[in-house]
Amino acid sequence: MKTTSVPLDGLDLLSSAVLILDAESRVAYANAAAENLLEASFKMLSSQTLGKLFLNGEELSDVIRQATANQFADKRLDLTLERHGREPLHVHVVVTALDRHDLPVLIELRENVQQLKLDREERLLDQSQVNKELIRNLAHEIKNPLGGIRGAAQLLEFELPERHLKELREYTQVIIKEADRLQTLVDRLLAPHKRPHIVGDVNIHEVCERVRSLIMAEFPHGLALKRDYDLSVPEFRGDKEQLIQAVLNITHNAAQALKERIAQGDAQITLQTRVARQVTLAKVRYRLALDLHIIDNGPGIPPEIRDRIFYPLVSGREGGSGLGLTLAQTFVQQHLGVIECESRPGCTDFRILIPLP
Incomplete structure (x- = not known):
């Protein structure tokens, strides 16, 4: 982590990411949390335009220009941080105009927990819908053959010769019991869709x-x-x-x-x-x-x-x-x-x- 000549070491203790920009909108300071969140060192951050890190970075670039011109005290926006090979990260950004000509802009970034929660819930709902369709179709496909297997095992048991009945009945009973076990499993899979909703x-x-x-x-x-x-x-x-x-x-x-x-x-x-x-x-x-x-x-x-x-x-x-x-x-x-x-x-x-x- 690098800093300007201004003592800013205390910002390194913050858990939120903090960046300070110079008059030309370049990164002049980045605390440790900022380097961790953006997955880039101060040297890398100071050599590129900050807006290019985000999928919707043009909005941030416009706000930085406004802050540099001292057109507002602070402004908030939600951005999406691009991460190579991984899901983009939703970030809540606060841009504050500072009363300094050499360091006119302070930027604070936090993970957008609410957006992450909404995305997680949406994935859960989509997953649940897919599960329901899969379970319903799979259960119906299994149910009919199971009845045939059980029935055939019962008929086979009736046809067994008396002299081999005791030793062979053990095998037919295995088939019948396993068919019943699978039938119970199928019934449990279908239970939420068959039972009426009693309010x-x-x-x-x-x-x-x-x-x-x-x-x-x-x-x-x-x-x-x-x-x-x-x-x-x-x-x-x-x-x-x-x-x-x-x-x-x-x-x-x-x-x-x-x-x-x-x-x-x-x-x-x-x-x-x-x-x-x-x-x-x-x-x-x-x-x-x-x-x-x-x-x-x-x-x-x-x-x-x-x-x-x-x-x-x-x-x-x-x-x-x-x-x-x-x-x-x-x-x-x-x-x-x-x-x-x-x-x-x-x-x-x-x-x-x-x-x-």
Whole structure:
């Protein structure tokens, strides 16, 4: 990092990216955060026009010219930072006119968290729609042959000669039982699309308490399931059974991931409810939303599947069907909401957001 003769070392302590331009709109100062965000050294930044770093950089160049001419005190704009070989980065920029002829412009850059959130939600919705179509088509393609396989195995069992019935029946029973297992899997895949949406008044704390009682019955020792409720959360219209299933799927996954900590006696899951304000879901702005967190102190989601946990048949647990989170996301989206997840070793946080009246 380089600086002008003016002492600016204190700006290196800031987490936000700061640039100072000279009278010819060249970079005269860049703090460490700016070099990290723009992925360029001060030497590289000072040798090129700043606007060329952004996909919509002409707008920034115009604003810099206006700031240099002292036509405003500060101005804000959203830009897209071009990054070679990776997704562009949305950046919120504040351009401030300084009262100095040699250093007339200060620029502050921050990642545009709101835009990133909207993009992530849009990808989740698109992914969910593709998943639904894939699941529906795949399940119907599997369902018919399964019935034929099971029926043929039953007929074969009736035709077995008596002297070989006992030893060969074992094989026909394997076919029948595996066909039944696959049929159950197909039924679970189709369940969200076959079952009608039953709407009524939903108290989210009744949902949480039902889930809590089911989990504590299955894991009576070594697991603390804590409540952190905001009792001001209002009732809303929804399908109570679907929401119980969604919260149960997430909480049950968390409990199973805590197997080692349950054995040690220090496993913990927290059900937390809050009211979020001014929330954007699927590009629609809502004044209020349910903000439900299911937090566990387990090992975290493996990095290799973290971006795919809502895909069908993706599981981080041996023997898992990989359908629990897919169904949970589907049920929440039917309530115009979304499920988000942040995970690291020692803390996994599933967040359910649903619009409130």
